[in-house]
Amino acid sequence: MRAAVLVFPGTWSDGDCVYALSCVGIESRRVWHRDATPFDADELVVLPGGFSYGDYLRCGAIARFSPVMDSVRRHAEAGGLVIGICNGFQILCEAGLLPGVLMRNDSLQFRCQPTHLVAAEHQSPFTRGIARNRVLEVPISHGEGNYFADEATLDALEAAGRVAFRYCDHAGNVTPEANPNGSLRNIAGVLSEGRNVLGMMPHPERTCDPLLGGEDGNAIWLSILSAVPLGGIMGA
Amino acid sequence: MPTFQARINVMLKPLVNDPQGLAVRDGLHTLGFEGVSTVRVGKRIEVTLEASDAAAAESAIRSMCEQLLANPVIEDFRFEVGEVVAG
Numbered sequence: 001m002r003a004a005v006l007v008f009p010g011t012w013s014d015g016d017c018v019y020a021l022s023c024v025g026i027e028s029r030r031v032w033h034r035d036a037t038p039f040d041a042d043e044l045v046v047l048p049g050g051f052s053y054g055d056y057l058r059c060g061a062i063a064r065f066s067p068v069m070d071s072v073r074r075h076a077e078a079g080g081l082v083i084g085i086c087n088g089f090q091i092l093c094e095a096g097l098l099p100g101v102l103m104r105n106d107s108l109q110f111r112c113q114p115t116h117l118v119a120a121e122h123q124s125p126f127t128r129g130i131a132r133n134r135v136l137e138v139p140i141s142h143g144e145g146n147y148f149a150d151e152a153t154l155d156a157l158e159a160a161g162r163v164a165f166r167y168c169d170h171a172g173n174v175t176p177e178a179n180p181n182g183s184l185r186n187i188a189g190v191l192s193e194g195r196n197v198l199g200m201m202p203h204p205e206r207t208c209d210p211l212l213g214g215e216d217g218n219a220i221w222l223s224i225l226s227a228v229p230l231g232g233i234m235g236a
Numbered sequence: 237m238p239t240f241q242a243r244i245n246v247m248l249k250p251l252v253n254d255p256q257g258l259a260v261r262d263g264l265h266t267l268g269f270e271g272v273s274t275v276r277v278g279k280r281i282e283v284t285l286e287a288s289d290a291a292a293a294e295s296a297i298r299s300m301c302e303q304l305l306a307n308p309v310i311e312d313f314r315f316e317v318g319e320v321v322a323g
Contacts, residue, residue: 058307094307101309106255148252148310182255 001225003028003044006072006088008063011050013085013205020205021046024221033066039075044224047072047088049141049203059102059144060090069095081125081224082197086142089189089199098190098199099157100149102142106182110143115180115202117188118168121161124195129223135172136165136216138202140180145201147183147190154185164198165189237286239322240293244315246306247278281305284320293317 005017005028014030021028026044031037039045053062063069069091076082076097084092092098105111117136119127130136149157157163165188169178174186181201189200204217248254254276261275283300287293294317306313 057305061304061307101307103252103310104255106253108255108259150309182253 001026001042001044002040003046004031004039005029005046005048006031006033006068007048008033008050008052008066008091010052010054011048011087013048013050013087013203016203016205017046017048017085020208020217021221023208023215024218024225026221026225031068033063033068036067036071038071039080041078041080043075043080045072045075045080045082047082047084047091048205049086049088052087052091055144058090058094060087060092060094063087063091064095073097076192076194076197079194079196083126083220084197084199085203085205086140086145086201089201090144092197092199097197098192099153100147100190102144102201103146103148103182104144105142105146105180110141111145111180112139112141113180114139115188116168116170116172116178117165117202118172118174120163120166121191123161124164124191124198125224125227126191126198126220127164127223129226130219133172134219135168135170136219137170137207137214138204138217139206140202141206142181142201145181145183147181147187147201149184154187157190158185160193162191162193162195163187163189164191165200165202237288239284239286239320240290240317241320242283242285242293242297242315242317244281244283244297244301244305244313245278246281246301246311246313247276248310249312252310290317290319 166186207214207217256277257275264272301313
């Protein structure tokens with residue numbers, strides 16, 4: 001499979017994403033935000049981290065108007081795989097492709113630190129290859145990662161198994177102390193209704209090589225690979 | 237076409253926690269303003285636009301707030317619109 005790594009003005013994790021994907025054998029191409037060419041049906045679309053448009057107005061609020069976002073929306077609606085990491089998650093929420101919003105961290109601090117994650121469900125392409133009870137150590141790096149949605153939305157997400165990851169301690173316990181930013185119900189990542197779109201604040205691309213201290217982030221890419229048969233399309 | 241200016245206030249909804257406001261409140265307490273009970277921090281946005289009349293300007297501004305200037309998940313907005321008289 002191939003990946004399309006999007007680049008908005010202010011994106012900074014595109015190089016890391018390209019490298020991380022290469023670690024698991026996924027070839028990728030960078031796509032500038034003004035490029036409205038449709039994605040290939042079996043392409044994995046990656047919205048990397050950064051500060052698109054300087055976080056003006058609200059994080060992700062302006063990037064959603066980039067021409068490439070029309071292609072992202074069509075790709076998502078057709079069942080194609082989309083992952084938004086950090087600022088990419090914020091953009092997907094602002095674009096209405098994922099529910100909720102990422103607010104200022106409750107500490108008011110920019111947090112750049114390791115976190116522990118547990119997959120809260122195993123029925124999505126991004127998580128089905130991750131062993132139950134496996135704890136992933138994946139770093140965060142953000143000032144606005146405090147996931148918020150109203151109670152009814154949160155209940156609906158949980159009931160539908162659309163909470164992809166929660167912050168936990170090293171043993172896998174989901175506790176208030178393990179929550180780095182105030183996210184409601186320790187939510188670190190959520191899925192779209194069709195489970196083909198994932199948004200997450202932690203950076204799997206930053207833990208892709210033993211040289212970086214770990215390669216737990218690769219579990220997500222490997223899960224995608226295992227879910228998509230070579231040459232096949234999810235859900236087709 | 238007449239020119240209007242809108243003064244828009246965007247605030248977090250009452251039930252949404254505002255850690256920035258809490259930090260400012262604590263700062264005011266440190267300065268000795270002990271009577272301060274609540275601080276909420278929001279945004280003010282000023283938009284100048286041309287419209288056929290005040291009602292059309294208000295309708296456009298409301299639509300701008302709903303679609304971009306405020307995020308309806310966490311924010312409320314209110315605004316006032318006035319005609320800009322030249323000279």
